[in-house]
Amino acid sequence: MIALYATLLIPFGAMLVFAVIGHWKHAGTLNLLVCFATFLTSLQLAIDVFTNGFMITPGQLFYIDAFNVYLILVNALVGLTTSIFSRPYMAYELKIGRVDGGRMRLYHSMFQGFLLTMLVALSTNNLGILWVAVEGATLATVLLVSLYRTPESIEAGWKYFILCGVGIAQALFGTVLVYFAAEKISPGEESTLLWSVLKDHSDQLEPTVLMLAFVFLLVGYGTKIGLVPLHNWLPDAHSEGPTPMSAILSGLLLNVALYAVVRYKMLIEPALNNHLPSYMMMGFGMLSFSVAGILLHHQRDIKRMFSYSSIEHMGLMTFAFGIGGPLATFGALLHMIVHSLTKSAIFITVGHAAHIAGTQKISEIRGLIRTQPAVGWTFLLGTVAIAGFPPFGVFTSEFLLFTATIESMPWLVMPLLIGLAVAFAGLFRHVQPMVFGEPPEGQLPVKANMLPIIFHLFLVLWLGISIPDILANWLDQATIMVVGKGLL
Amino acid sequence: MSYAQLSLMEQLILTLSAMILLTSFLLLAQSRIISLINTFASQGFLLFLGTCLIAQSSGRYHLYISAGMTLALKVFFVPWLLRRLVRRLDIRRDVENVGGPSMIMIAGGALVLFSYYVALPIRELSDLATRNTIAISLAVILLGMLMMITRRKAVAQVVGFMSMENGLFFAAVVSTYGMPMVVELGIAFDVLVAAVLFGIFFFQIRAGIGSLDVDHLNRLHEVDR
Numbered sequence: 001m002i003a004l005y006a007t008l009l010i011p012f013g014a015m016l017v018f019a020v021i022g023h024w025k026h027a028g029t030l031n032l033l034v035c036f037a038t039f040l041t042s043l044q045l046a047i048d049v050f051t052n053g054f055m056i057t058p059g060q061l062f063y064i065d066a067f068n069v070y071l072i073l074v075n076a077l078v079g080l081t082t083s084i085f086s087r088p089y090m091a092y093e094l095k096i097g098r099v100d101g102g103r104m105r106l107y108h109s110m111f112q113g114f115l116l117t118m119l120v121a122l123s124t125n126n127l128g129i130l131w132v133a134v135e136g137a138t139l140a141t142v143l144l145v146s147l148y149r150t151p152e153s154i155e156a157g158w159k160y161f162i163l164c165g166v167g168i169a170q171a172l173f174g175t176v177l178v179y180f181a182a183e184k185i186s187p188g189e190e191s192t193l194l195w196s197v198l199k200d201h202s203d204q205l206e207p208t209v210l211m212l213a214f215v216f217l218l219v220g221y222g223t224k225i226g227l228v229p230l231h232n233w234l235p236d237a238h239s240e241g242p243t244p245m246s247a248i249l250s251g252l253l254l255n256v257a258l259y260a261v262v263r264y265k266m267l268i269e270p271a272l273n274n275h276l277p278s279y280m281m282m283g284f285g286m287l288s289f290s291v292a293g294i295l296l297h298h299q300r301d302i303k304r305m306f307s308y309s310s311i312e313h314m315g316l317m318t319f320a321f322g323i324g325g326p327l328a329t330f331g332a333l334l335h336m337i338v339h340s341l342t343k344s345a346i347f348i349t350v351g352h353a354a355h356i357a358g359t360q361k362i363s364e365i366r367g368l369i370r371t372q373p374a375v376g377w378t379f380l381l382g383t384v385a386i387a388g389f390p391p392f393g394v395f396t397s398e399f400l401l402f403t404a405t406i407e408s409m410p411w412l413v414m415p416l417l418i419g420l421a422v423a424f425a426g427l428f429r430h431v432q433p434m435v436f437g438e439p440p441e442g443q444l445p446v447k448a449n450m451l452p453i454i455f456h457l458f459l460v461l462w463l464g465i466s467i468p469d470i471l472a473n474w475l476d477q478a479t480i481m482v483v484g485k486g487l488l
Numbered sequence: 489m490s491y492a493q494l495s496l497m498e499q500l501i502l503t504l505s506a507m508i509l510l511t512s513f514l515l516l517a518q519s520r521i522i523s524l525i526n527t528f529a530s531q532g533f534l535l536f537l538g539t540c541l542i543a544q545s546s547g548r549y550h551l552y553i554s555a556g557m558t559l560a561l562k563v564f565f566v567p568w569l570l571r572r573l574v575r576r577l578d579i580r581r582d583v584e585n586v587g588g589p590s591m592i593m594i595a596g597g598a599l600v601l602f603s604y605y606v607a608l609p610i611r612e613l614s615d616l617a618t619r620n621t622i623a624i625s626l627a628v629i630l631l632g633m634l635m636m637i638t639r640r641k642a643v644a645q646v647v648g649f650m651s652m653e654n655g656l657f658f659a660a661v662v663s664t665y666g667m668p669m670v671v672e673l674g675i676a677f678d679v680l681v682a683a684v685l686f687g688i689f690f691f692q693i694r695a696g697i698g699s700l701d702v703d704h705l706n707r708l709h710e711v712d713r
Contacts (some may be wrong), residue, residue, distance in 0.1 A: 061670075128671030135678045146692055154696040155705040158689060162645060164680065166633060169652050172675070173629060173659060180610070180663040193668055208609035236708045239497060298711040 001055065003045040004062060004123065007072065010038045011116040013111050022105030028087030031108050033078070035083040038115070040333035042076035043070060050474060056125065060461045063125030063196050066477035067333075071259055071352045072122050074337055078251050078344050079115045080359030081452035086244035090451055092355060093242065098148055105141060107242065113140040114248065116279060118256050125195050130260055131168070131175050134224060137253055145241040156236035163233040171220025171260075178264075181205045184428045195263065202271045210268045214277050217264050218284065224257035226311045227318060228288040235299075238307035239360070241353030246303055246475055250310045251344035255336050258314060262321050266482055270275045281322030283297040286415065288315025293419045296426030299445070301360050302350055305430055306343070309386060312423050315340045316416075321400045323408055332465070338393035338460050339386075345456035346382040349375055352448045353434070362430050367439025372446070376435050378453045383431045385460050393463030497545040500649055501662075504538040504622045507599070512631040515651055516596055519584050521643055525570045528647050532562030535654055539661050549664045557676045558657065566650055566683050573687050574643065577694060584641050596631055603627040610663075622660035628655030631666065642693055642700045646686045653679055 015036040021027060046069050049055060054065035064072075082273030092109065093099050099107065117140055122135035132392065138161070146157030177191075182192035185204050192198050198205075226234040238246045265277045291311035299305040313335070318333035352375045357365040385392035398420070405413050463471075472488065480486045494502070511531040518524045536559045543551030574580050586592065603626035610622055610662060632652030634643045657675075660667050667675070697704045 005584070048682055126668070126671065128667050129674060132674030132678055136674075136681075139678065139681050139685060143688065146689075149692060151696045151697065151705075152707050154689075154692050158642070158693060158705060159700065159708075161685070161689065162636065162649070162683075165649055166636060166652065169629065169656060172656050176656065176660045176663060176667070177610070179660075179667060183664050193671065212606065212609065232710070235710075240708075244538065295711065 001048075001472035003041045003048055003056060004055075004057065004064060006041040006043055007038055007076070008119055008123070010034060011112045011119065012040065012210075015112040015116060018108035018112060019105060020457060021109035023101035028083075028090060028105065028256060031111060032080075032083045032087055034112065034473055035080040037118075039076040039080045040074050040241050042119075046073045050470075054056060054325075060125055060162075060191065060194055060196065062123045063194075064123055064483055066474060067262075067481045068122045068259065071255060071336070072119060074255070074340050075118055075252050076114065077120065078248060078340055081455060082244050082251075082348070083111070084346060084452045085247070085351065086447060087445060089244060089351055089355075090242065090404070092446075100139060103147055107147060110140045110144050110224045110242070113326045114144075114354065116140075117139035118252055121256050126193055127178060127195055127198070127263075128193050130263075131172050132258060134257060135165075135168050135223070137256065138168065138224075141237075141241070141245065141253075143353055144245050145237045147242055147399075148240070150240075150306075153240040156233075160233045160237040167220050167223025167230060169220070170216045170223075174213045174216030174264075175218055175267050177194050177209055177216065178205075178267075181209040181213070193196060195267070198267055202267050205271045207272045211276055212269050214264060214268045215280070217259060218277070218280055220317075221257045221260045221264075222284060225254055225261065225318065226288070226312050227284045227315065227435065228291045228311065231288065231292070231311050235304045235307040238310070239301050239303035243347055243354070244302070246307070247344040247347035247351075250307060250347060250353055251340040254310060254314050255340060258317060258321070258336070261318070262482060278324055280410045281318050283322075285315045285317070285319025285322055286412070286424075288312065289319060290315075290415060290419045290422075292412075293423035296423055297429070299430070300362055302362050302365060302430075302434070303347070303360055304352065305362065305427070307429065309423065310343055312419070313343070313386075316398070316401065319416075320404070321482075323404055324483055325401055325408060326406055326479050326483055326485050327407065328404035328488045329482050330475055331397045333406060333475050333478055333482075334393070334400065334463070335397035338397055338463055341456045342382060343395060344391070345453045345460075346379070346386060348453050349379040349382055352446060353379060355446045355448075356443060357440075358410070362434060364440075365434045365445065368435050370439045371449070372430060374450050375448055378450065378457065380431065380435045381457055383452070385457065387427055388420060391464045392457075393459060393460040396464050396467070402454065409458075435476075446477075493671060493686075494553070495582075501538060501541050502620055504534055504541065505621045505658070507653075508534045509624050509627060509631075512628045512651060512655075513593070513596055516614070516631060516635050516638075517586065518593055519585070519586050521574055521641070522569060522571070522580060522583050524644060524647055525567050525574070528570075529563050529567040529691055531651060531654055532558060532567070535658055536659065537665075542661055542665065546665055550669060551661065551666050553669070554657075554661065554666050554672050556674070561676060561679055561683075562635060562650070562654060565680070569683055569687055570643065570646070573690055574591070577690060577700065579700060582641065584639065584644060585631075586638065591657060592634070596634060599630040599634060600624075600627040603630060607667075618662055621658060625655050625659035625662060630651075630659060640701055640703050642690060642702050645702065650683070666682065 117136040171467045223230040320328045539555035604623040607623035635648035
């Protein structure tokens with residue numbers, strides 16, 4: 001219990017403190033320490049939940065079970081490694097004059113604010129607070145997207161704000177509808193918006209209202225997941241902001257939005273007597289997966305390219321949760337972890353690569369391996385991992401997903417395989433010259449801390465070769481939460 | 489059951505919701521920025537009145553708190569902030585040519601029909617007054633969205649955004665007598681922060697592209713050309 005409160009209060013306190021001292025020259029180090037503390041408490045929280053089962057705080061505001069606690073842990077871990085990367089990166093940006101003291105204050109404060117809103121969204125028991133926190137995550141990051149104040153970044157920020165705002169409004173309408181359905185069970189009680197209460201009564205809820213609610217919720221939170229055709233803001237926001245922000249946006253925020261959709265699916269599907277939520281998720285997922293793979297080919301900005309790759313992977317996960325069943329769900333949960341780790345590692349290397357070349361244009365980044373082998377090789381390895389090659393973890397989870405698809409809907413394997421091949425071709429036609437090409441004259445290595453990248457890739461490799469028993473059991477518990485039946 | 493058999497309170501609520509819908513249409517067609525903000529403020533005021541009436545008729549007095557927050561945020565704070573920004577950015581006299589006003593009105597009408605159609609399964613659950621109000625609140629949300637699509641000025645888009653929020657709030661009040669208090673507070677806080685951020689963005693856009701016309705925000709493309 002204490003671990004949970006600490007996990008939430010540490011970033012909250014840090015957010016307020018950084019609003020005042022964020023431009024201090026050791027603020028980056030302090031940020032790192034704060035993230036480390038959050039990581040430790042969330043680890044403690046995970047151990048608590050793992051040994052004692054789920055937990056509800058007094059007042060029922062927070063509810064932690066196997067499903068959300070592992071996401072909380074991934075959140076804290078990626079937050080920590082990103083803060084390790086962010087310290088020298090932002091110091092360099094400050095040195096070359098792209099940001100000033102005031103913006104550093106904003107940056108550090110909102111870095112913590114963003115982590116806080118995501119942790120609240122993951123841990124809350126109240127579906128209304130879930131909405132407030134997801135909207136809060138948008139508000140925390142919107143000024144960071146436009147941090148550099150270039151016309152492009154302002155456009156990206158505005159688009160992000162407006163599109164996500166409109167999208168998330170649909171989700172609030174969906175939440176109101178769920179509350180409306182729930183009120184029929186026990187009128188006048190405020191507890192009826194609590195997940196733990198609703199889950200117990202899901203069979204008494206009015207199906208027609210819930211069906212309508214799910215459509216609004218999927219469109220709303222789907223905007224934040226970046227599902228095609230609601231994805232327009234995502235490549236812009238991910239590419240124009242500072243790179244540490246791209247790493248946590250791509251690695252974490254998308255997961256949180258997907259988590260919200262899956263929670264609602266768990267609630268709504270048993271109450272309906274059809275599989276509409278599943279089919280909708282499969283459709284949106286498949287569409288995102290295919291379209292993003294094609295759009296990958298046409299990108300000229302390195303960060304934009306990898307944000308399309310994020311859309312592709314989020315589409316795949318949405319599809320997998322849509323298929324349902326223990327195998328697909330287990331695979332999707334695993335994919336959430338490995339995608340977070342790999343994608344944030346890639347964005348970190350991309351940040352270094354952009355500093356080496358002095359630009360984000362794919363056509364001008366050349367010869368990374370010659371200039372700085374560490375960056376070049378990790379960049380290549382990261383791309384290999386995200387493309388789904390063995391022995392990395394992404395391969396394992398995709399393999400599980402494909403197996404599940406063959407079991408339930410064999411004919412869908414073809415488009416999935418084609419999509420994977422298209423995305424692979426798209427990634428490598430751009431990455432190959434960046435890594436192996438001839439470096440331009442006078443390109444110099446930069447100071448880079450490779451620790452976070454190597455750590456992430458190592459974890460992904462480990463998960464690909466053997467999933468530790470403890471994690472497998474844990475994911476299995478989460479699978480039982482989601483679909484009612486375990487894999488192991 | 490006909491409308492005449494409804495209690496006076498319910499009839500009043502229905503009238504108010506019709507007026508809220510009317511203000512949504514006014515917002516859609518209004519081309520002068522200052523009038524736009526005033527219309528938005530009046531929509532907020534109608535919302536405040538509606539919330540008070542529902543609080544009185546249902547006996548759920550915590551709704552008065554929500555009504556108070558609406559009054560403070562939607563009638564005073566946000567319009568005040570927008571007016572101040574308009575003054576400081578010196579765009580008070582700006583008139584926006586709303587493209588194809590008749591088409592937009594027809595589209596708006598179609599959206600209202602659509603919301604009644606969508607609300608069909610819900611309204612069978614509930615009594616006559618709620619039936620209409622849910623459909624109308626959905627229509628207000630969709631009209632706000634339509635406004636954001638058709639408008640080119642950043643200020644008008646923000647008004648559209650806030651009017652969507654009005655629709656959402658109205659939906660929560662009429663269908664479930666408001667959300668739980670902690671959620672209401674959270675939502676109000678989000679709206680407050682959003683309003684302030686919009687203000688900051690106006691200055692950024694103005695400094696970045698030299699105008700508040702979002703048509704000029706056209707540098708990023710899905711596929712690079």
